[in-house]
Amino acid sequence: MTDPRWWSRAVFYQLYPRSFADSDGDGVGDLDGVTAHLDHLRALGVDALWLNPVMVSPMVDHGYDVADPRDVDPLFGGMAALDRLIAAADAAGIKVTMDLVPNHTSSAHPWFRAALTSPPGSPERDRYLFRDGRGPDGVLPPNNWTSVFGGPAWTRVIEPDGRPGQWYLHLFDAAQPDLNWDNPEIAADLERTLRFWLDRGVAGFRIDVAHGMAKPADLPDMADPDGTMLATRADDPRFNNDGVHAIHRGIRTVLDDYPDAATVGEVWVFDNEDFAKYLRPDELHLGFNFRLVRADFTATAVREAIENSLAAAALADSPPTWTLSNHDVEREVTRYGDGVQGLSRARAMALVMLALPGAVFVYNGEELGLPNVELPDDVLQDPVWERSGHTERGRDGCRVPLPWSGDRAPYGFSATAHTWLPMPDGWGPLTVAAQTDEPDSTLSLFRRAIELRRGRTVLGRSVRWLPTAPELLAFRCEDGLVCLLNAGSTAVDVPAGRVVLASGPLPNGQIPPDTALWLTYD
Numbered sequence: 263m264t265d266p267r268w269w270s271r272a273v274f275y276q277l278y279p280r281s282f283a284d285s286d287g288d289g290v291g292d293l294d295g296v297t298a299h300l301d302h303l304r305a306l307g308v309d310a311l312w313l314n315p316v317m318v319s320p321m322v323d324h325g326y327d328v329a330d331p332r333d334v335d336p337l338f339g340g341m342a343a344l345d346r347l348i349a350a351a352d353a354a355g356i357k358v359t360m361d362l363v364p365n366h367t368s369s370a371h372p373w374f375r376a377a378l379t380s381p382p383g384s385p386e387r388d389r390y391l392f393r394d395g396r397g398p399d400g401v402l403p404p405n406n407w408t409s410v411f412g413g414p415a416w417t418r419v420i421e422p423d424g425r426p427g428q429w430y431l432h433l434f435d436a437a438q439p440d441l442n443w444d445n446p447e448i449a450a451d452l453e454r455t456l457r458f459w460l461d462r463g464v465a466g467f468r469i470d471v472a473h474g475m476a477k478p479a480d481l482p483d484m485a486d487p488d489g490t491m492l493a494t495r496a497d498d499p500r501f502n503n504d505g506v507h508a509i510h511r512g513i514r515t516v517l518d519d520y521p522d523a524a525t526v527g528e529v530w531v532f533d534n535e536d537f538a539k540y541l542r543p544d545e546l547h548l549g550f551n552f553r554l555v556r557a558d559f560t561a562t563a564v565r566e567a568i569e570n571s572l573a574a575a576a577l578a579d580s581p582p583t584w585t586l587s588n589h590d591v592e593r594e595v596t597r598y599g600d601g602v603q604g605l606s607r608a609r610a611m612a613l614v615m616l617a618l619p620g621a622v623f624v625y626n627g628e629e630l631g632l633p634n635v636e637l638p639d640d641v642l643q644d645p646v647w648e649r650s651g652h653t654e655r656g657r658d659g660c661r662v663p664l665p666w667s668g669d670r671a672p673y674g675f676s677a678t679a680h681t682w683l684p685m686p687d688g689w690g691p692l693t694v695a696a697q698t699d700e701p702d703s704t705l706s707l708f709r710r711a712i713e714l715r716r717g718r719t720v721l722g723r724s725v726r727w728l729p730t731a732p733e734l735l736a737f738r739c740e741d742g743l744v745c746l747l748n749a750g751s752t753a754v755d756v757p758a759g760r761v762v763l764a765s766g767p768l769p770n771g772q773i774p775p776d777t778a779l780w781l782t783y784d
Contacts, residue, residue: 269466269524269547269621270581271721272309273712274359276625278589279316279338280324281663281683284676286339291663291675293334293343297350299666302694306629306705307712310357312468312526314589316344317363320370322437323645324661325361326470327368331455348463357465359524364452364509365474366438374439378419382428389447390439391431391477392419403429406487407500410434412650415500431481433474433500435645443475443505449512456516465523469513472527472540472549476505502531510545517547526550526583526621534574541578548583548621551575555591559598559607559776561735561749564614565727568737572724575620581723582620586611587628593660596634603776605631609707609765610747610778614735616711617745617780619721624708627664630692631704634659641684658683667695702767710763714780718743744781748773759783 283295293316303311315325316338325335334341351358367374373389380386382394393404395418403416410433417436421427431440441448456467482499496502510527517523526548531537540549551574557567575582586594586608598607608631615622637658644656662683666674669690672681690696697703715721722740730736733750743762748754753772759781761768766777773779 272621274310274312274623275303275308276312276588276623278314278626278661281661282626287677289676289678289681290337293339293347297347300350300354303356304354306709307716310359312359315361315363320368323435326363327438328363329368329370332458359466359468360459360464361470362467363470365471366440369437369439379422388445389442391442392428395429405481406483408487409649411646443509453516460520460523467525469525469527473502473506473529473531475509476503478503496533502536507539507545514544534577537574538577541580551583554584555586559749561733565735584615584618584620585623586615587625589661590657593632593634595631600633606766606776609704610776613711613765613778614745614747616715617739617743619723629705629708632692635662635686665689665693667693714763747778748775751775
């Protein structure tokens with residue numbers, strides 16, 4: 263049966279605003295830049311945009327440190343620019359969803375500033391997780407928790423009387439203090455934020471760190487204090503605590519007043535039953551499943567990732583979600599080997615992903631076949647670089663601005679060559695302009711694959727695996743489409759059927775290594 267909910271099979275385009283298009287020449291992308299390039303997104307065929315954070319922020323973590331959750335930062339053009347984008351996108355048939363950051367605020371948020379000037383035990387401090395330290399005079403952090411970005415998850419404050427005092431929790435940067443979700447004021451404020459944006463025409467939210475927020479009351483030590491990844495162990499007390507589900511039920515209560523809106527959670531939880539809890543009918547509409555992102559380019563690994571994702575979604579009777587990259591992970595071209603091989607594999611995996619049932623998320627630049635960029639040390643901006651003591655380079659390499667036209671930086675992204683992250687030489691063939699009329703380009707492949715996907719009447723919720731050689735992967739979708747991936751090292755014959763799309767050439771009627779195709783049987 264066809265699921266009538268738009269988000270159940272939508273192609274979302276994850277848009278990193280500061281890297282998409284710059285309309286005012288300051289070297290940083292903005293919302294008017296997005297509006298000016300909606301023709302690209304319409305031609306690509308996407309159903310919805312997911313905007314990474316555009317709220318008012320000091321930009322320590324590029325918007326994930328929110329100082330005012332109900333306003334748009336002037337860097338991106340202010341509220342008027344968002345209103346223009348929503349109106350123009352609506353006219354183009356594209357919905358706009360936004361990032362929501364409920365786990366923490368910026369240290370520049372008025373609440374946190376008030377907490378710093380208030381005494382221990384005050385209502386102002388109760389909005390956050392302030393605790394006394396351990397050891398003589400409280401010189402040690404309250405527990406051994408580590409920050410996802412590296413280093414301790416606690417920072418000590420200087421009290422109003424000038425003496426060292428309590429510590430506050432920050433699972434990310436010190437400029438991102440965690441909120442105390444046991445305080446009912448937090449939920450009440452979030453409801454105001456949700457309704458503010460939904461009333462302006464936003465179609466939903468991607469919820470940052472959706473498995474976080476709730477913390478155990480006793481804040482027990484971590485068994486593995488070296489663990490700094492969001493992909494948590496089952497016994498990691500920082501994440502996936504039972505109390506988080508009451509928070510999501512509260513969010514869903516608000517969303518139910520806006521029946522066409524949806525939420526998708528960033529859920530770094532890998533036990534299927536735990537993952538499914540987030541997708542119960544009164545919680546999230548969708549949950550990001552990152553197994554395909556983490557899968558190696560082998561037939562076995564890709565099949566296991568697909569099977570696991572389908573099984574986890576089925577436990578909750580929810581549409582599955584698929585993505586190959588985002589603003590937090592290395593781009594798939596580089597992840598799969600870089601160069602010609604990396605690009606061929608990324609194109610093949612795009613066809614695998616776009617054949618699957620459920621919702622799909624395409625990260626900006628993925629449709630151009632962009633690789634990660636090796637950036638010099640002195641331009642790195644991700645807080646991971648500093649907090650790790652310059653041992654982890656962070657995520658800047660997948661956030662370099664998009665190339666639109668021309669043969670040299672800034673490739674039409676901006677009027678200035680001094681873009682917020684430098685753009686590399688050699689990207690001329692990867693620009694939107696260079697790929698638009700090239701039938702064999704990566705952009706043309708994405709456009710055609712999404713067009714065919716939109717035309718499929720039934721995507722369903724499952725696939726049927728077909729027998730193949732060990733290095734091949736083949737599945738039949740509920741509408742009869744067959745996807746075949748050659749993840750091996752030798753070419754194989756194209757099977758019977760009508761080839762409707764292939765990720766690369768099929769010389770002599772064979773599928774080369776690192777190639778995928780779609781077949782139908784009329």
